[in-house]
Amino acid sequence: MREFSPEQLERYSRHILLQDVGVEGQEKLLDASVLIVGAGGLGCPVAMYLAAAGVGRIGIVDGDIVDLSNLQRQIAHFTKDVDVPKVESAREKMLAINPDLDIRTYQLNLMADNIQEIIRGYDFVIDGTDNFPTKFLVNDACVMENIPFSHGGILRFDGQTTTVVPHESACYRCSFRKPPPPDAVPTCSQAGVLGAIAGMLGTIQAAEALKFITGTGTLLTNTLLTFNAKNMDFKKIKLRKQSDCPLCGDNPSITELVDAEQAVCELKG
Amino acid sequence: MRIKINGEAEDIEAEKLTVIDLLRLKNVESPEMVSVQLNGDIIERQDYETTGISADDELDFLYFMGGGSL
Numbered sequence: 001m002r003e004f005s006p007e008q009l010e011r012y013s014r015h016i017l018l019q020d021v022g023v024e025g026q027e028k029l030l031d032a033s034v035l036i037v038g039a040g041g042l043g044c045p046v047a048m049y050l051a052a053a054g055v056g057r058i059g060i061v062d063g064d065i066v067d068l069s070n071l072q073r074q075i076a077h078f079t080k081d082v083d084v085p086k087v088e089s090a091r092e093k094m095l096a097i098n099p100d101l102d103i104r105t106y107q108l109n110l111m112a113d114n115i116q117e118i119i120r121g122y123d124f125v126i127d128g129t130d131n132f133p134t135k136f137l138v139n140d141a142c143v144m145e146n147i148p149f150s151h152g153g154i155l156r157f158d159g160q161t162t163t164v165v166p167h168e169s170a171c172y173r174c175s176f177r178k179p180p181p182p183d184a185v186p187t188c189s190q191a192g193v194l195g196a197i198a199g200m201l202g203t204i205q206a207a208e209a210l211k212f213i214t215g216t217g218t219l220l221t222n223t224l225l226t227f228n229a230k231n232m233d234f235k236k237i238k239l240r241k242q243s244d245c246p247l248c249g250d251n252p253s254i255t256e257l258v259d260a261e262q263a264v265c266e267l268k269g
Numbered sequence: 270m271r272i273k274i275n276g277e278a279e280d281i282e283a284e285k286l287t288v289i290d291l292l293r294l295k296n297v298e299s300p301e302m303v304s305v306q307l308n309g310d311i312i313e314r315q316d317y318e319t320t321g322i323s324a325d326d327e328l329d330f331l332y333f334m335g336g337g338s339l
Contacts (some may be wrong), residue, residue: 039334132335153334160334175311176304180333184301193336224331237275237329240309 001026004048011098012054013131025214026054031185032213035122037110037138039086040064040206041198042128042152046078049206051094051101055213059122061106062086110134112257115141124209125149127195128202131261132179139164140257143248148212150205150220157194159201160226162239163208166248169221170239172248179260197229270324288328289317297330304331 004012004023015021015029034055036043039062050058064086066077075084078203081089088107094103106118110129115137119125123146127138136153142149145164151172152161204225211217225235246253271280274295281294288307292300303320306311312320322328 012293048327105286130297131332154336155334158332158334160332175306176290176333177313179310180301184299185333185335191336226332235275237306237331239306239331242311 001165007223020216021214027214029054033122034209035059035119036126036128037061039090039130040128040130041073042202044074045199045202046126046128047076047090047094047204048097048160049203050209053096053210054098057102059104060087061110063107063109064141072207073198092100110137112259116145119145119147122147124212126205126209127151134180140247142166143171150208152201152205154197155191157229159197160224161201161204161220161225163220165221170241175239176243177205194229273327275329286322287318288312288320291322301334306331
């Protein structure tokens with residue numbers, strides 16, 4: 001068993017006090033690894049809460065640099081970070097919260113030919129991406145590599161999330177099948193998003209990661225949690241693992257990863 | 270007929286109805302941005318116009334939500 005230093009006992013005391021987490025759960029967190037895909041609206045709060053919780057190894061992937069228009073919701077990036085790679089900005093904040101962590105940064109975009117080697121070796125993946133091709137790619141790679149993950153999406157005043165345990169629960173493709181046609185997708189500059197929505201959803205995703213690692217409670221598997229922040233209406237929709245899923249069903253038609261056509265979002269709108 | 274949409278009972282003034290009719294009736298702007306679950310099964314997008322809805326069916330509209338990073 002790991003020896004906790006007095007500083008660690010104090011730092012993690014509110015976890016250790018929790019009956020469902022305790023010393024044992026904290027030990028699991030320190031030994032765990034999570035990959036965060038996207039250091040944006042969702043990835044930022046996830047990164048900060050996982051760092052604070054003492055998740056021992058945190059990987060973060062994002063090819064972009066910080067833009068002034070990101071700061072309205074991407075809370076790990078500060079005004080001084082404009083033009084800095086997002087992964088570097090996020091890494092600095094995570095280490096400022098908790099210097100003991102092993103943070104790995106990947107300043108790149110996930111593609112069919114690099115995703116598997118990056119996600120391999122992580123216990124859990126957070127999808128905080130901004131586009132459907134990458135969301136489907138993360139789903140497909142996680143199912144193929146058998147790594148549980150949390151899907152998240154936000155738009156305007158709405159958010160949705162589900163947790164996928166591959167081959168046990170519904171995957172993203174079970175319910176959503178294939179990316180919508182790019183011309184049907186509202187562009188980021190058209191649609192907009194209320195800043196705090198990113199925090200609402202990101203912290204739910206972070207909580208799912210902590211629950212998965214510590215084995216606490218019931219995950220959002222086979223469930224699409226959706227909310228509308230205008231009236232703070234939260235709903236759970238039951239999903240099920242579909243036998244005709246093109247990825248994890250009985251006769252899968254998707255057996256290898258491919259890059260789908262990407263709708264390009266304008267960064268500065 | 271009475272059906273359930275996203276867990277809530279609704280009375281629809283129609284005797285015959287397809288998935289696409291219902292999406293239009295419920296003012297879903299872009300049917301391509303929603304995945305439809307009918308009594309737990311996912312309806313393929315190309316079958317929206319031919320899949321009928323009957324009384325007591327339970328439907329879920331699952332919206333594609335893509336944002337997150339930008």
